[in-house]
Amino acid sequence: MKKTEGDDLRRQARMRELTTVSNLHAIQSLTSIEDADIYNSAIPADRKTPLNMLLQVNTSGEVQKSGLQYVDTETEAVDFPLFKLACHIIEHCPKLHLQGLMTIGSQTESLASSERPNQDFETLKRTRDILEGMFRTNPAFNGKWGDNGKLLLSMGMTADFEAGLRAGSHIVRVGTGIFGARRMK
Numbered sequence: 001m002k003k004t005e006g007d008d009l010r011r012q013a014r015m016r017e018l019t020t021v022s023n024l025h026a027i028q029s030l031t032s033i034e035d036a037d038i039y040n041s042a043i044p045a046d047r048k049t050p051l052n053m054l055l056q057v058n059t060s061g062e063v064q065k066s067g068l069q070y071v072d073t074e075t076e077a078v079d080f081p082l083f084k085l086a087c088h089i090i091e092h093c094p095k096l097h098l099q100g101l102m103t104i105g106s107q108t109e110s111l112a113s114s115e116r117p118n119q120d121f122e123t124l125k126r127t128r129d130i131l132e133g134m135f136r137t138n139p140a141f142n143g144k145w146g147d148n149g150k151l152l153l154s155m156g157m158t159a160d161f162e163a164g165l166r167a168g169s170h171i172v173r174v175g176t177g178i179f180g181a182r183r184m185k
Contacts, residue, residue: 019039019044019051024051026051026052026053026054027053028171033088036093037092037093039093040094043096052096053089054099054101055085055101056101056104057069057070057103059103059120059127060105060106067103067104070126070127071131072130073130074130078134083131083134086098086145090141090144099147099152100146103124105120118167121167124155128153131151132150153168153170153171154169154172155169
């Protein structure tokens with residue numbers, strides 16, 4: 001089904017409405033500079049702290065999954081949308097705080113994660129390490145990203161949260177385990 005301009009306007013309205021939730025702690029699915037700017041401009045003036053943002057990274061390469069391309073080296077990272085978005089938040093979005101990275105790994109890796117390390121989680125950790133190294137070399141970025149100089153990782157959902165924790169995840173998403181599966185529309 002093709003998306004229309006009306007669909008995009010409704011999505012943007014939902015994003016703006018979300019920023020009015022006073023106790024909203026973080027958004028874990030950011031993938032574009034355009035969306036960062038929408039969130040940044042929509043945050044109410046009376047909000048006392050910046051809204052935490054985790055950038056969604058597609059570590060599995062699956063086309064049906066959202067997310068930005070992961071990076072393997074600092075050299076390639078400079079030209080990748082992931083690094084550009086991270087820098088944009090730090091430099092141009094004072095109402096947002098780049099807190100970390102999030103991935104939704106492949107089902108294959110999730111099912112095998114009790115037998116061996118989850119490669120999607122390992123890819124996100126490498127990407128984090130590269131970005132942190134790049135941020136640390138820029139004195140203008142000091143104190144403007146992460147949590148105590150580390151990007152947090154959100155890896156693992158209800159089916160593979162234990163593998164996420166073993167891999168060093170700071171955040172796991174277990175809504176299905178608590179609330180049950182979503183109803184399909």
